[in-house]
Amino acid sequence: MNAQGNELVGLDRAHIWHPFTQEKTAPDPIPIASASGSVLKGFDDQEYLDVVSSWWVTTHGHAHPAIANAIAEQAKTLEQVIFAGFTHEPAARLTAALSKKLPGDISRCFFSDDGSTAVEVSLKMACQYWLNQGQKRTRFVMLQGGYHGDTVGAMSVGRSSGFFDAFANMLFHVDVIPFPDTWEDDPDVEQKEHNALADLDRYLDQHAGECAAVILEPLLQGASGMRMCRPVFIQKLNARLKEANILLIFDEVMTGFGRTGTLFASEKAGVTPDIICLSKGLTSGFLPMSITACTQEIYQAFLNDDFDHAFAHGHSFTANPLGCAAGLASLKLFETEQTLTKIAAIEAKHRERLDRIKDHEKVEHTRLIGSIAAFDVKAKNSGYNSEVGPILKKYFLERGLLIRPLGNVLYLLPPYCTSMEQLDRAWDGIEDALNDVV
Ligand SMILES: Cc1ncc(COP(=O)(O)O)c(C=O)c1O
Numbered sequence: 065m066n067a068q069g070n071e072l073v074g075l076d077r078a079h080i081w082h083p084f085t086q087e088k089t090a091p092d093p094i095p096i097a098s099a100s101g102s103v104l105k106g107f108d109d110q111e112y113l114d115v116v117s118s119w120w121v122t123t124h125g126h127a128h129p130a131i132a133n134a135i136a137e138q139a140k141t142l143e144q145v146i147f148a149g150f151t152h153e154p155a156a157r158l159t160a161a162l163s164k165k166l167p168g169d170i171s172r173c174f175f176s177d178d179g180s181t182a183v184e185v186s187l188k189m190a191c192q193y194w195l196n197q198g199q200k201r202t203r204f205v206m207l208q209g210g211y212h213g214d215t216v217g218a219m220s221v222g223r224s225s226g227f228f229d230a231f232a233n234m235l236f237h238v239d240v241i242p243f244p245d246t247w248e249d250d251p252d253v254e255q256k257e258h259n260a261l262a263d264l265d266r267y268l269d270q271h272a273g274e275c276a277a278v279i280l281e282p283l284l285q286g287a288s289g290m291r292m293c294r295p296v297f298i299q300k301l302n303a304r305l306k307e308a309n310i311l312l313i314f315d316e317v318m319t320g321f322g323r324t325g326t327l328f329a330s331e332k333a334g335v336t337p338d339i340i341c342l343s344k345g346l347t348s349g350f351l352p353m354s355i356t357a358c359t360q361e362i363y364q365a366f367l368n369d370d371f372d373h374a375f376a377h378g379h380s381f382t383a384n385p386l387g388c389a390a391g392l393a394s395l396k397l398f399e400t401e402q403t404l405t406k407i408a409a410i411e412a413k414h415r416e417r418l419d420r421i422k423d424h425e426k427v428e429h430t431r432l433i434g435s436i437a438a439f440d441v442k443a444k445n446s447g448y449n450s451e452v453g454p455i456l457k458k459y460f461l462e463r464g465l466l467i468r469p470l471g472n473v474l475y476l477l478p479p480y481c482t483s484m485e486q487l488d489r490a491w492d493g494i495e496d497a498l499n500d501v502v
Contacts, residue, residue, distance in 0.1 A: 069095045069107030094461070099126035102482040104466065112466045115478045115490045120286065120318050121349030124397050125481035131350050134393035135386050147175065147382040154388030161395050162355070165327055168336030172363040174356045174375070175383040179317035180213025182341035182354035183279070186313045187217050188377055189339060189358060190277035193311065196365045196373050201276040205267065207243040207260075210280055211287035212315050212341075221279050225288050226448060239267060243280075245291035247429035247439075248422070257297045264301060268308045277311035277339070282329040283433060286318040289448075289473040290438035292431045298333040311362075312337040317354070321345030322407050322480065325434030327398065332433075338362060346387075348394035353387030406480045410435045413484055414476065417491040426498045438475035441502055447471045452502050459501050465493045 065073075072095040082093060094112075098105045102125060104112040114122065124131065142152055155175070163171035176185050187204065194201040204221055211225040212218040219228045220235040228235065241263045244256035268275075282298055285291040305312050314337040319329035322345065326332045330340065339362065343354035366375050381387075397403060414437035421439070422430045430439040443452040450472035460467040467476065467490065476490055 065095070065106070065108040069097075072107075091458075101125040101127075102479045102486055110464065112461070112464055113482075113486055113490060114466045115476045115482065115487075116466055116468050117477050117479050118349060118466075119344075120323070120477055121344040122479045123321050123345040123348045124394060124401065124403065125479045126349075128348065128397070128481075130397060131348050131390050131393045134389045135350060138386050138389035142385050144381065144384055144386075148378060152383075152385050152388075154385045154392055155383040158388045158392045158395070159355075161392060162357070165395070166340065166357055167328060167330040169359050169361075170336065170338075170340055170357045172358050172360060174358070174377075175379075176354045176356065176377075177379050177381060178213075178352045178354055179315075179341065179343040180215040180218045181379065182317060182343050182356045183212040183218040183221065183315055184215055185356040185377060186279065186315075186339045186341050187221065187277070189356065189362065189375065190311045190313060192375060193362050193365045194276055196368070199273075201274055203237075203239060203271055203275045205239045205241060205264075205275060205278040207280045207285070208240050209243050209245070209285050209288035209291060210315075211285065212279065212281075213317070227287070239271070239275075241267065243285060243291065244293050244297055245285070246293060247431045250429075253294065257294070257300070260297070261300055261304070264304060268304060268310075272308040272310065275308075275310050277313050278305055279313040279315060282314045282316065282319055282333045282335070282337075283324055284319055284329065284436065287470065289440075289470045290431065290436060290475045292433055292438075295333045295335075298335050302335045302337075311339060313339045313341065315341045317341050317343045321348075321394070322398070322403055323433075323435055323477065325404070325407055325411060327404070346394070347390035348397070350390040350394075351384070351387040353384060353391065403480050407435045409484065410478060410480065410482065410487065413487045413491075417488075417494075420491075421495060421498065424498055426502050435480065436475060436477045438473055441469070441472045441474055441498070443472040443502065445472070455501060456497055459497055460493055463493050463496075465490055467493070 073092050095107055096104045097107050102114050104114050159173040176182055206221045208224050212222040220238050223235050224240050242260040244260045246253040320342045324332050339358045341356050347353050414432050418430050418437055421427050426442050428440050441452050443450050448471040453469045453471045456469045
């Protein structure tokens, strides 16, 4: 690495505390000088093919000029304005454009800062929706393994994800029902779905009137290991909630903006929730911003002559104009670059390469949805702390591939600009790892 890279690592080690990192044992962080498309560039001409979209945020590609320009132009005009009592063009145009694309009659957008705050907003919104109608409903239901972020409310509804043992005493009570995760050629999927729905039925018999909402990641639980379920399960769950008059929150922080092959996973699931949480791909990964969008019916419940019915929530940077400009530019690219067609090509490539490895002795539970392919590596220990995770991560980095296994789960989640040649390179690396490393 050159002198500048070394200097940055020195400063980093002296002053920075990294996320989800055991700072004592972690190797030095890799300084990145620039990025373009799917490629990150270091200070030593080393390149890394980013096939995890930098924690699942990058959609159209790093430093995409259309988005970079939109942010630069916006910065010269209006960089920030208080969003209580004021509005601005990028927010108005982004929400108008997004509303046309969101499922069903979800068309009312509340801005916040990241995935976790989008989830916090959804929980508070659901709770107050009932309160404003004279009902005290404070129970929430999550699905086993669901992950919704790292703030306290989001941790509470993600309490079974396995990441939050140190904070158990801070979390509020949340009821958990099973998640019928499945994979290709899974003979037990119907039984798992049946059991999960039977659990839900028992819960509803006892607590329907106290439950504000069920929150879930539609079709795909990301952080707990790219665990997938079938649309029919979400549809049956939704039918029960409709009958019991309970809100359904879709956390599409990861699945939103094309990851599952449709703009939103809701479409693929065939279910319109009451509230939807969006972040990550909202700005194509350029800036932190999120939206919690809801139906007009929910919004109406907050309209009253008294302030006590208003939604008393907000952040300093709510609807930051730069983020909104990025979001609008990103949405336009889905049309002008025919992004969903690119995602279909990525899915076809994943299909071809998954088929090549699915009978490998180290591979099990292959799964695929849209731009995301995943499988389990057979290892002594499974789960997030599996010993194979760090070994594989290191092996891939040495080959110029940014692939971050979730324990023994290997997955690819590339930016949509990734070429077939680049994807083949990533899959070749995976095949070699299966043969040489694990
Ligand atoms: C489904 C889901 N919800 C919420 C979050 C939290 O988002 P953030 O890290 O932006 O707070 C994540 C992050 O990975 C996520 O995958």
